[in-house]
Amino acid sequence: MDTIESVREPNLDTQLRQLERRLRDERDEVPPAVLHEWVESARARFAEARIVTFVPILVERLVRTHLDLDRIAARTAERLLAGTLPRRWAHTQGVARRAAEIAGLLSHEDGKVLAASAWLHDIGYAPDVAELDFHQLDGARYLARAGWPERICALVAHHAGAAAVAELTGLTEQLAAFDDEQSVVRDALWYCDMTTGPDGQPVSFADRMAELRARRGPGDPVVRALATNEEERAAAVRRTEMLLSH
Template identity: 55%
Template sequence: MLRKAEDVLTTTDVRRRQVDERIRRLESRLVREHDEVPPSLVHEWIERASARFGDARVRDFVPLLVERAVRASVLGFSSDQHEMSGTWLPDWARNTARRLLADELPRRWAHTAGVARRARQVARVLPVEERDLLVAAAWVHDIGYAAELADTGLHSLDGARYLLRAGLSRRVCGLVAHHSGASAVAELTGMAEGLAEFGDERGRLRDALWYADMTTSPDGHPTTVEERLAEIRRRRGPDDPVVRALAINGDERLAAVRRIHRLLRRTYKPARG
C-alpha cells in the first residue's frame, strides 16, 4: 500500500515538473512573439495565470489556459498607446546610431534597436517631456563601441563625449555615460575621474534606460534581467571588468529593473478572463 502511494506521488511530481517546463518554454516563446510588451510584464502575467489555474483538475490543460490569459493581457497592453513628445531628438539619435554601428557592428546595432524598442514600451512610466530623452538615449547608449569614437576604451564615456561635442544636452550625455552601472566599470579600469565629467542622474528616467538595456539580448530580443546577467558572464568571462563590476552593481541593476516593472504594473491592469 505504501509502495503504491509512493508511485502515485512520483507520478504526480513528474507530471507537475513536465507542466512547469512547458510553462517555462511558453514564457520564452511569448516573450519573443510579443516584442512590443516588456518581458517582465509577460513573466508576471504567466506567474499570475499559473497560480490561478494551478488547481485545474486536468493539469495538461494548464499551459493552454495560461497562454490564453497572457494573450488577452498582451492585446490590452498593445492597444494602450501613450504619446511621445514628438521632438527631433529620437530621429537624430537613431540615424547617428545606424551610421556608426549598422555596418561595422551589426550585432551591436541589433541590440541597440531592441533597446530602443523596449524604451518606447516603458516610456509610459515617464512624463511626456522625458519620453523622447529616454528613446534617444537608448538609440545612442552603445555608440561608443564604434571605432570612430573609441578613445578611452570605456564605451559609455566615449559615447557621452561624442554626444557632448555634437551639441546634445548634458542630461542625455549623462544617461549614456552612466548607463547600466558604468561607474563600477570605470572604478575598476581607472576611468572614474573621466566619467565624473558627466552627472549621474538617479531617478525614473535613468531606471527606464537601465531596464531597456538589461531586458534586451545582444541580438535585440527581449529577455529577463536574470538571463541577461547570466549571458554577460558567459560571453565576457570572469576576468572582464564588466563581469567583475557585477559584484558591485549587479544588485543596482536588478533594483532599477524592478522599480520600472512596478511602475509598469501601475500604468496597466491586465485583462481578466
C-alpha cells in the same frame, strides 16, 4: 562684373546660416553639428534647382521633418553601428523598442530623453567613437563634443552601472564629468538595456547577466564590476517593472 550665379551663391549661404540660427533658437536640444550637417545635406539635394530663391524654403521643409530628437538619435546610432557592428545595432534597436513601450508612461520630455538615450546608449562601441575601451564614457564624450543635451550625455555615460567599471579601470575622475541622475528615466534606460539580449530579443534580467558573464569572461572589467553593481542594476529593473505594472 559679377554674374548672377556669383551673387546668388553668397546670398544663399547667408540665408542658410540664418536658417540654422533660427532652428537652433527654436530647438536648442538639437546638436548644432547635426543641424548643420542636415542643412548642408538638404542643400545638396537642391543644388540643381533652377530658381535659387526657393532653395532655403525647400531646405527648411526637409530639415524640419528630421527634427525630433529620437529620430536624430536613431539615425546617429544607425550611422555609427549598423555597418561595422550589426549585432550591436540589433541590440540597440531592441533597447529602443523597449524604451518606446515605457516612454508613454513618462512626461513628454522624459519620454523623448529616454527614447534618444536608448538609441545612443551603445555608440561608444563604434570604431569611430571608441577611445578608452569604456563604451559608456566614450559614447558620452562623443555626444558632448557634438553638442547633444547634457542630460542625454550623462544618461549614456552612467548606464548599466558604469561607475563600478570606471573604478576598476581608473576612469572615475573622467566619468565624474557627467552627473548620474537618480531618476525614473535612468532606471528605465537600465531596464531596457538589461532586459534586451545581444540580438535585440527580450530576455529576463537573470538571463542577460548570465549571457554577459559567458560572453565576456571572468577577467573582463564589466564582469568583475558585477560584484559591485549587479544589485544596483537589479534594483533599477525592479523599480521599472513596478512602473510598468501600474
